[in-house]
Amino acid sequence: MTKTTKTLLAIVIFAVFLASAVFLYNSLSERYPAQNPLLTPEQESLEPPAQGNTESPDTDPATTEEARLEAPDFSAIDDDGNEVRLSDFRGTPVVLNFWASWCGPCRSEMPTFNKVSREYTEDELVFLMVDLVDGQRETVEKGRAYIEENGFTFKVLYDITQEAAYTYGIRAIPSTLFIDKDGYILAGVEGAIQEESLRRGIDLILESD
Secondary structure (H helix, E strand, O other): OOHHHHHHHHHHHHHHHHHHHHHHHHHHHHHOOOOOEOOOHHHHHOOOOOOOOOOOOOOOHHHHHHHOEEOOOOEEEOOOOOEEEHHHHOOOOEEEEEEOOOOHHHHHHHHHHHHHHOOOOOOOOEEEEEEEOOOOOOOHHHHHHHHHHHOOOOEEEEEOOOHHHHHHOOOOOOEEEEEOOOOEEEEEEEOOOOHHHHHHHHHHHHHOO
């Protein structure tokens, strides 16, 4: 194969890869659009009131129920290789975080998650820290070593099949979702979270009990 042919082949392969990536991104975005920091699904669906209109938005219970977004179930493995499902924690509010050990913003927020998680028992609030394992840049071994080196005590799951990432259409890490005891997403943050916002999200899902 000549050098020119190799170059053309590489260009074609790259073009196919790029087209596939764009298609995947668009399809995931449609399935699970990113939420604004601590913006509830109900707030996202509300349009700004017309100028001069001081009436409160419709608060009919049936309308509110329809607007609630149920957290899709997924499975990942724990430190012992056991399969764990999000639905296993139904009945307890969940802080769901997606991260990887190579991610700088993820590393910056981890101490905050660990600090706040220590204030609750797992009967009160569950922290599920899902490591997005691709087998190359991130492995179970790398994720586990990072957790052990820093002495973090929250519950860590490893998404070795990318089921969780695809189910939630994760486009950027870190990403955090706040899920109430009934399994509904009440708020979310895309990007590193500050302690104040973390506590606001927690208060939101605890108050819904």
